[in-house]
Amino acid sequence: MDAIRTEALTKHYSIGFWRPRPYLALEGLTLSVGQGEVFGFLGPNGAGKTTTLKLLMQLIYPTSGSARILGAPVGSVEVKRRIGYLPENPYFYDHLTAEELLEYFASLFGYGAAERRQRASRLLDEVGIGGERRLQLRKFSKGMLQRVGIAQALINDPEVVFFDEPMSGLDPLGRREIRQLILRLRDRGCTVFFSSHVLSDAEALCSRVAIVAKGRLVAAGPLSEILAFQVHGWELVMSQVPAAVLECALKDGRVLKALPLGPDRYALDLPLGTPPERLLADLTSAGAQLVSLTPLRETLEDFFVRQVASAQSARGLEEGLE
């Protein structure tokens, strides 16, 4: 059973008062997330990430399509018992302290007073809220509210947790702590679905990612697969490279660029089409020594930018035709 499954999930809004026109927030999103995965839901601002999360929390209703969490339709009270959710830029009740907020949410799960206190205290420790826990939330900074938001999402030890931009508002130390927290959640079997436009977080944490742009899914799969086939060349580092051989290789296109790293030491960019073994053999027979040979892979950022740009141009073309 998938932890999360969506089938052609679509959400259109009507914008404009006098002449309402449809605005496509999400179009036909079909994806599944297995149990125990850390799944990154990536996309630029306005791509449809928060819309998807709101649909999964049933804060908004789909125009068409369906979604299930842990095999049950979204929105049911039984599903809510087993999940946690951190909204984007969370905001809570001004009049409550962090401790009271967590105890209030814990009471909605039916925990007794002692259990509520114990859970609230443990989670506030885990997200790094110390003595401030007895301050009213109106006095909290954005980063502290974010930490409280993460704590409240975990109050019921959820099987699936949804984080909307979990690193937002956090300082570098806070980001590292939350990364470690997500990895701890993964280690205890919790499924983590998080949206982000910070790709380094996704690269560090996710087993699989999906990229959305302009309301459409543009790519999905394991991070290793998405990036494995995106080798666009080789980087060959050699020392004691004879200048004449290097000049010849640059002329005939076997080397695209030679970056000097020191006396007779170069980093050579080789094209993908030419096998590097032949050039390597030529250089070594001329007296050069191999330091390293590395395939040049696209980063997630390169991949992301390419996918989003192509989705945006396709959408622009469609809108132009309409």
Add this chain to the structure above:
Amino acid sequence: MSSVRTIGTVAANVFRESVRDKVLYNLVAFAVLLMAASYLIGQLTAGQDIKIIKDLGLAAIATFGLMIAVFIGIGLVWKEVERRSIYSLLSKPLSRAEFILGKYCGLGLTLTVNVAVMVVAWYGVLAYMGTTVPPDVRAAWAAPATDLGMLRAVGLILVELMLVTAIALFFSTFSSPFLSAGFTLGLWVVGHFNADLKNFEGVVDSRAAAWFAHGLYYVLPNFSAFDIKQQVVYAQAVPATYIATTALYGGVYIALLLTASVAVFSRRDFK
């Protein structure tokens, strides 16, 4: 966890928020001050002082209760949506219906406690007044200063306030606080002149207009029915069946409004 417990949990949070809200404290303090002022006026009006205090007390309880019901009621749902605190709350195991009912019960509890505080202060003033009046004047009163029969009027004021809260909550499920306040206060004013609509045919010639007015009479809440202040102040008999029927009328109206609130709120998108 049962629905009743979930509703109770949400209600307790609304009550806590109200108690920590300084505006609410001010209203209670102001009501107490007003009753003290009524005592001073009573001292200047020989022979009528107790009646004036009774009148002013009941009017103050109704007015301050109305202010609390309207101005907190209209923000009950709107504030949660506007500040986005509803996102986290609705991801917890509670339905939208439980959320609405919890909010309503929380404000109902706040109102009940406020009315109770005002009533205690009011009876305190009346009891004190009773002791300062000579026995021969007291013997001429139709009812004692601390006549418990006045609690019947307080009971109906509370039902009226619960109805106002239900109206404010209903409007707050889909409109802004400004509009909700306007609609709620508008209905409250119209509801106090509701009885006139029934006899509209005596004022207009148009049969259609008379039918329309008659229809409105049945649809709009009849707030004048809850007003028995004059009767209790003058110690006139108010049949128990009238109180029970009026309370039942209020209860049915509240139930219909809450059902409509849940229906509207359950379909709403939180963009």
